[in-house]
Amino acid sequence: MKQIKVLGSGCRNCVNTAKLITDKAEALGVAVEIEKVTDMATIMSYGVMSTPGVVIDGVVVHAGGVPAPAAVEGWLRG
Helix, strand or coil, rough: EEEEEECCCHHHHHHHHHHHHHHHHHHHHEEEEEEEECHHHHHCCCCCCCCEEEEEEEEEEECCCCCCCCHHHHHHHC
């Protein structure tokens, strides 16, 4: 199971990012656990300066804006 954190204030882009990841994971049959992180100190500890950010299994894979669906698919398959 992939541990995924969506970093952000809870804005629309953050919500859309979490939904995109959830939908892609379901479509691909990949088990994920998604955690929404809104604490700014925690977000900055990952070195993310623009949100939403995405952390998969402890590695920052995206920061700033909603990721492309193809990119999300690549992360989930990888």
